[in-house]
Amino acid sequence: MSALRIPDIEAFEERAAIAEYDGGLTRLQAESLAATQQGFASAGAYWRWLADYVVNRGLG
Structure with a gap:
């Protein structure tokens, strides 16, 4: 994954929810x-990258 690309959090959460509930x-x-x-x-x-991004680069 490119260090400059921010993951799509909404897609991540949606895909995980579908896989958990519909996929068992x-x-x-x-x-x-x-x-x-x-x-x-x-x-x-994924979570480590996201936490590092928030702490070191800031969001908002």
Whole structure:
């Protein structure tokens, strides 16, 4: 994933919810699926990137 591209948070949340409720996955499995669809290795990598972006680059 490019360091300059901000992940699509809405798409991530929507994809994870669909995978969890309609697909029968656990929340962690669903978030990992959503994260990989945006080019991250895992849900943990997605959340770490997002937290780093908010803390170090600021939002708003």
